[in-house]
Amino acid sequence: MVIRQISGKTEINGEGIKKHFRTTDPWRAIAELAWNGFDAKAPNVNILVDEGQMGGATRVEVSDDGEGIELEKHAETFGRFNDSSKKEDVTTHGSHGRGRLSFHRLAERAVWWTIAAGSGPARIEVNGAALTNYEGRSVEPAALPAGMAALKTGTTAELVNLHADLPTAGELHRLLSTEFGWFLALNPAKRLRLNGTEVAVPSHDLIQREVKVDGHDFDVSVLRWDLKPGSEKSYVYVLNSSGKTVDKRLSTFNHKGNFHTSIYVGSKWVDDFELGGADLASPDATGYESDTWRKLARELNKITKSVYEDFLREQFEREIEGYVADGVFPSYVGLSQDYKQWRFENTKSILRAIYTADPTALKSLKRNQKKIIVRLLDKLAVSNENDAIFEVLNSVLELDDVSTKLLAKQLRSVSLQSIVSAIEVLRRRHEVADKLRTLMNDHYLDTLETPDLQRIIEANTWLFGSSYETLGAEEDTFTKIAKSLRDAVKGIHDISLEDLDDDQPSAIEGANKQTDLFLARKVPHHDSMGRRIYRCIVVEIKRPSIALNYKHLQQLDGYAQLIKKHAEFGSEVMHFELILIGRKISEADTEIRSRMEGQVAKGLPGLVSDDARMKRFVLNWYTLLDNFMLTNQAMIEALRLKRDSFEGVPRPELIADMQKKAA
Numbered sequence: 001m002v003i004r005q006i007s008g009k010t011e012i013n014g015e016g017i018k019k020h021f022r023t024t025d026p027w028r029a030i031a032e033l034a035w036n037g038f039d040a041k042a043p044n045v046n047i048l049v050d051e052g053q054m055g056g057a058t059r060v061e062v063s064d065d066g067e068g069i070e071l072e073k074h075a076e077t078f079g080r081f082n083d084s085s086k087k088e089d090v091t092t093h094g095s096h097g098r099g100r101l102s103f104h105r106l107a108e109r110a111v112w113w114t115i116a117a118g119s120g121p122a123r124i125e126v127n128g129a130a131l132t133n134y135e136g137r138s139v140e141p142a143a144l145p146a147g148m149a150a151l152k153t154g155t156t157a158e159l160v161n162l163h164a165d166l167p168t169a170g171e172l173h174r175l176l177s178t179e180f181g182w183f184l185a186l187n188p189a190k191r192l193r194l195n196g197t198e199v200a201v202p203s204h205d206l207i208q209r210e211v212k213v214d215g216h217d218f219d220v221s222v223l224r225w226d227l228k229p230g231s232e233k234s235y236v237y238v239l240n241s242s243g244k245t246v247d248k249r250l251s252t253f254n255h256k257g258n259f260h261t262s263i264y265v266g267s268k269w270v271d272d273f274e275l276g277g278a279d280l281a282s283p284d285a286t287g288y289e290s291d292t293w294r295k296l297a298r299e300l301n302k303i304t305k306s307v308y309e310d311f312l313r314e315q316f317e318r319e320i321e322g323y324v325a326d327g328v329f330p331s332y333v334g335l336s337q338d339y340k341q342w343r344f345e346n347t348k349s350i351l352r353a354i355y356t357a358d359p360t361a362l363k364s365l366k367r368n369q370k371k372i373i374v375r376l377l378d379k380l381a382v383s384n385e386n387d388a389i390f391e392v393l394n395s396v397l398e399l400d401d402v403s404t405k406l407l408a409k410q411l412r413s414v415s416l417q418s419i420v421s422a423i424e425v426l427r428r429r430h431e432v433a434d435k436l437r438t439l440m441n442d443h444y445l446d447t448l449e450t451p452d453l454q455r456i457i458e459a460n461t462w463l464f465g466s467s468y469e470t471l472g473a474e475e476d477t478f479t480k481i482a483k484s485l486r487d488a489v490k491g492i493h494d495i496s497l498e499d500l501d502d503d504q505p506s507a508i509e510g511a512n513k514q515t516d517l518f519l520a521r522k523v524p525h526h527d528s529m530g531r532r533i534y535r536c537i538v539v540e541i542k543r544p545s546i547a548l549n550y551k552h553l554q555q556l557d558g559y560a561q562l563i564k565k566h567a568e569f570g571s572e573v574m575h576f577e578l579i580l581i582g583r584k585i586s587e588a589d590t591e592i593r594s595r596m597e598g599q600v601a602k603g604l605p606g607l608v609s610d611d612a613r614m615k616r617f618v619l620n621w622y623t624l625l626d627n628f629m630l631t632n633q634a635m636i637e638a639l640r641l642k643r644d645s646f647e648g649v650p651r652p653e654l655i656a657d658m659q660k661k662a663a
Contacts, residue, residue: 004071004122005137026106026164027172030060031179033157034192036100037064038183040155046147047176047194049166057166060107063147063156068116069124071136078124078134100157104128106166107159113144114155169195177202182229182262186237186245202227207307211299214292216269220300222307225260234259236300238273239266246273249288253304257359259311263300309356316355319362320348328370330378337462338426347378432460433625435654440621443651444544444583453541454517455659463624481569482520482538485562489555517541527575536569536576547586548618553595553608556580556616563614576614579606584620592618 030047037045042064050059078100103110103126112124121144124136141149145156166172173194180192181202192199203226211218234251243266251261274287286292323329329347332340351374354361365373436456439447447453457463486492518540525535540556542548560578563569569576585592595608596618602610605627606619 005135007133007135024102024105027166027175029102029104029106029159030062030166030172031176032100032102033062034064034176034180036157037062037066037155038187038190040064040066040068042066042154043189044191044193046196047192049169049172049195057162060159060162060166061145061156063145063154065151065154068119068153068155069112069114069122070116070119071122071124071138072119078126078136101126101131103157103159104131106162106164108161108163109159111158111160112155113139113148113158115144115148115151115153117153173197173199178227178229181225182223185223185262186264202229205307207303209303211296211303213295213299216267216292218265218267218269218296220303221264222303223262223264224307224311225262228260229262234261234263236263236265238270239264240270240273241266241268246270247275251304252301253308256308257363258315259308261304261307263304265296265300312356312359313352315359316352319355320351323351323370323374326367326370328367328374330375338429343378346381347374350377350381429460429462429628432658433463433628435649435658436463436621437625438649439651439654439658440544440583443654446651447544447655452655453544454519456655457517457519457539457541459659463628478522478536479520481566482536482563483518485566486518486538486540486559488562489558491551492555517543522574525575531573533573533575534571536574537579538576539579539581542580542582544583546582547584547589548580548582548592548620549586549589550591552580552582553592553618556618557609560609560611560614560616572613574613577617578614579617579619581619581621581624584622585618 030049034045034047045062045064048059048061048063049057051057100110100112108128110126110128113121114124115121121139121141122136123139123143124134126134145158148154148156167175176192176194176199180199181204184190184192184199185201185204205224207222207224209220209222211220234254235248236251237245238247238249240246251263253259253261269286269292272286329344332343335343351362362370362373518538520536520538522534522536525533527533538559540559542552546552556578560576563576563578592608596606599607599610604610604615604617605623606617607615608618609616
């Protein structure tokens with residue numbers, strides 16, 4: 001075998017090279033060598049990082065099965081800087097011929113072992129102390145690293161005498177995933193491995209569309225990355241029918257904060273693509289100046305804009321979660337639960353319109369700044385000056401005409417949607433209240449607790465008052481223990497003649513066929529001091545044919561005592577509300593009314609006892625329904641909601657409608 005030797009100098013001085021890489025992280029030297037492998041058309045690139053017994057990297061190898069380096073053409077490969085010969089494919093990363101020399105940030109010396117078609121095995125070496133000089137020679141196949149023995153072509157770059165620290169294996173894997181994700185997604189047949197583990201495409205959303213323009217079919221794929229894909233900007237890649245990248249150009253969405261995309265457009269139409277378009281030599285060529293491309297570009301813009309708007313919505317919801325957690329929104333003290341919710345959603349919608357128009361407007365604000373802006377918007381939105389919101393925003397935000405019109409449309413839509421939503425919620429509740437009143441007036445003897453009343457209550461917990469609007473799903477352990485204690489109360493299931501609303505002995509049999517309704521829930525809550533507690537709500541609903549009296553009050557007190565004695569309910573953060581509800585309070589009973597009068601100063605309807613961590617209430621359905629009408633009277637009158645009469649409506653129809661949950 002004839003040993004061939006080569007040597008040469010890079011067309012830039014050593015200080016110029018070092019200045020170029022002075023801010024490059026050492027790990028990026030590995031990335032640049034991996035890019036060189038892919039640029040050489042390698043299907044596979046493998047990175048090996050050896051660690052010593054004391055920890056820390058001791059050796060790095062980057063190997064590929066690409067075209068290899070022809071020793072005879074060393075000047076085209078190692079003799080150039082910022083002017084490489086690798087320019088065939090527009091996605092070629094190392095097309096400026098400089099990445100290979102970044103090794104000096106990590107190691108003192110680099111050795112390239114390579115096999116190229118028609119050139120034979122070779123070894124090329126560069127020393128970090130003299131970056132402009134390189135030496136190479138042909139070698140026997142046996143001298144190549146063991147992993148290259150089975151390759152026809154390929155290269156292994158070995159970094160010797162490491163002098164900088166590398167990230168941990170897990171962190172390096174993440175960095176490589178971010179750096180190469182767009183390339184691996186664009187080229188699904190390519191593989192990158194670190195210490196034998198494949199580097200995965202990073203987290204992303206994939207949106208695919210088929211677009212037809214001027215009779216040509218285009219396959220469009222938009223990858224929206226959760227993290228910026230390494231050093232790559234957001235590009236539109238133009239692919240021919242073979243999947244080769246003919247060209248790429250920057251996306252018009254490149255300057256949108258944290259919005260990173262790779263857009264791939266493939267079509268047979270691209271097979272005749274010429275950057276300059278048609279000319280005398282290529283009259284049938286297509287290009288960026290063609291009408292077809294202009295139409296396609298508009299479609300691409302629409303698709304990307306839709307992806308961007310979805311992205312903004314997701315970002316906004318995460319942002320608002322932080323606002324709520326930080327207490328940025330007003331507390332709306334003294335307002336009904338319905339009105340509180342309406343105000344919150346209305347202000348949230350205005351913030352969404354601002355965020356969509358200009359996402360940077362709400363960024364980087366401190367907590368107090370957020371509170372001031374949000375609360376001013378909230379106040380302004382319900383004042384006579386609500387039109388001023390648009391005037392203020394339009395004068396502050398730097399929007400073009402299209403964005404300005406869109407913001408105005410969004411704010412108008414926000415107001416209309418909020419009003420419609422509020423009206424519908426109130427209308428629905430107004431209707432349920434009237435139907436329940438009809439049920440208690442006309443059908444109380446036939447109405448069953450289970451399943452009739454139970455399902456009505458589960459769908460309309462707001463009937464107990466605004467603070468009970470959302471009780472949530474059953475908490476199994478608490479519910480079972482609470483029910484077992486309730487069933488232990490003496491005489492809880494017994495019915496006597498004095499309990500009946502109608503003083504008729506024959507009615508006892510009908511009453512016994514019914515069962516009382518028991519509901520128990522435990523939900524996280526804040527007390528009046530802002531401390532986190534468990535709010536334990538227990539509701540005992542007596543069958544409508546029974547009138548509440550002193551015996552039932554004693555049962556409520558007995559149940560309270562059992563709860564106080566139970567060890568699991570002794571936690572200081574468990575606060576109880578025991579509610580006894582019936583169709584009416586017996587005319588003959590005086591004890592319940594006396595206990596209520598003793599608690600009237602507390603301002604809580606139906607309160608009969610207020611101990612530490614435990615409140616007891618006795619309520620009747622008519623009081624609950626009247627409280628709803630009084631609480632919402634102003635809005636009911638303002639909206640002129642008609643109070644319907646449901647007399648004559650069949651009981652099953654009334655019940656079925658009230659058991660529907662609000663949308």
